[in-house]
Amino acid sequence: MNGRLDKAQPYAVGLFRIVVGLLFACHGAASLFGVLGGAAGTGGTLAAGTWPGWYAAVIQLVGGTFVLLGLGTRVAALITSGSMAYAYFDVHQQAALWPIQNGGEASAMFCWAFLLLVFTGSGALGVDRLFAKRSATATGERTSADQTPVAA
Template sequence: MNTRELETVWAPRMLSVLRIVTALIFLAHGSQKLLGFPASDGMPDPFTMGWIAGVLELFGGALLVAGLFTRPVAFVLSGQMAVAYFIAHLPQSFFPALNGGDAAILYCFVFLYLVFAGPGPWSVDATRRQRSA
């Protein structure tokens, strides 16, 4: 397999894999907050910041798993993770390894990448684009 084949065939597929795996893990954070699964310490009260974060994580994660409305959803989730980092993690310490904000930073930048890269070929967005062409 040459480099050209890796770029043209596998790079778009791996973009889809990155989107799906990231979204599944992110969705699990939302299901933990809103549904108590997997086990959690408790669920946030409705319409609090924690509850809104859970809604975005659960439904945004589900949309990203499917690859539906990928760019706008990824934009919103990237912003959510930036806000989460600055509100919840940065006040604890400047260093992400000490403040527990590593995941928020990674999610923020993976989602920002998806805004520009799109969903990849294994997505509802790609299927809709093919049908309209």
Template sequence: MLSVLRIVAALIFFAHGSQKLLGFPPTDTSPEAFTLSWIAGVLELVGGSLLLVGLFTRPVAFILSGQMAFAYWLAHAPRSPFPVENGGDASILYCFVFLYLVFAGPGPLSLDAAMSGRARST
């Protein structure tokens, strides 16, 4: 289930980056290069891809957890102290799921596990 959690979170996170940078799914706005939103999109696209396959899981999850904490305090918290009102629910959840992956690791269905020889043989 750890691998499933990592894969599902990575797929949804990747979708945020692909929307920002690749315009898929289609959106009305696209961030200008090297803005905070563009950097977030790069982290979401690249980090989501790496988490999806379970490569460099712990350091990538650490960076993405920090990104989500930063996003919450920068973009959401100033609107309201309540996550339900400021739209920061997903940022908080991603932050702690990624923080969990830092300590729990990628799970058995990952390139990290395969490269270390810990993948389950079937």
């Protein structure tokens, strides 16, 4: 059973990355373009260049899209994780200590989800993986995806 789960792990990480990236990009699109409910649920958009909201929305849209595609996943996840840590500690924690009290649950969850992706990478189904396979093929190396585990 454990072997089957190990084989599915890259796909589970890939699906996790896709969902988290999509949800995060939707936040950015809502804030920047007023779609999907708009900025803060008002249907409006943020004024360009306003600190920190507009910059956070750009990070959400661009970073979320990169994570969704699995393109530069580790770097994009590091930047997005940092932006959510900033949002939590600078915006939410001023109201109360715990996320449930200060409305910072989404910021905290996104922060930790992206931090996990920094360490796991894109998993399966990502553009990063395609580049790794092409690079390995060009140099004649075998990628970890090409290698089959040896039974113990």
